[in-house]
Amino acid sequence: MKKRLIVGISGASGAIIGIKILKELMRCHNWESHLVVTKGGEKTINMETGYSLDEVKSMADVNYPIDDIGEAIASGTFKCNGMVIAPCSMKTLAGISSGYSDNLLLRAADVSLKERKKLALITRETPLSKIHLKNMMELSDMGAIIMPPVLSFYNKPKTIEDMTDHIVGKALDIFNIDYSRFKRWGQNNDRTSK
């Protein structure tokens, strides 16, 4: 059986991060992607990227309607290797943190927590209010991995895409998926004196 990753795209800025994760999973023949997009996510895909919702959906192996909480990923019996929410809005973060699972993405995240599965949240907002910070703290305490898409400079990015790829690489690393466009520290540094 292939490994399965649930990919959630919610309405924070940075839908391209989720899209790049889906694209990479298409290249990984031993992985299957299971996609759920919130209404907010539909909006940001539209407003921020050159992709239509249908194009994004076509990148996933399996698609789920956000309003159908009866889908397979709503159950702890669904076999999978974890879930990434990329990007994760502050509203979705609050929903997960409070257990208020009123859509399929929130329910799948709730299930990931209760089943003690890997849950990576690419939480995007700035600045952060105390509510946001408290929700992140709460979820980190419960085992979720809080991964704000923070800029990095040590990898010498030249473009926004380089910066995005770094975040995608870090997110995929959580699930032991090697992203070819990810520059690891120490690996690509030219330290030769000759």
Ligand SMILES: Cc1cc2nc3c(=O)[nH]c(=O)nc-3n(C[C@H](O)[C@H](O)[C@H](O)COP(=O)(O)O)c2cc1C
């Ligand atoms: C273009 C755009 C960018 C947004 N960026 C963010 C963001 O970075 N972080 C955030 O928490 N909300 C952001 N929002 C607001 C969320 O989309 C909004 O709170 C929405 O209700 C989230 O719902 P969802 O989590 O179900 O997708 C953005 C909205 C739009 C239209």
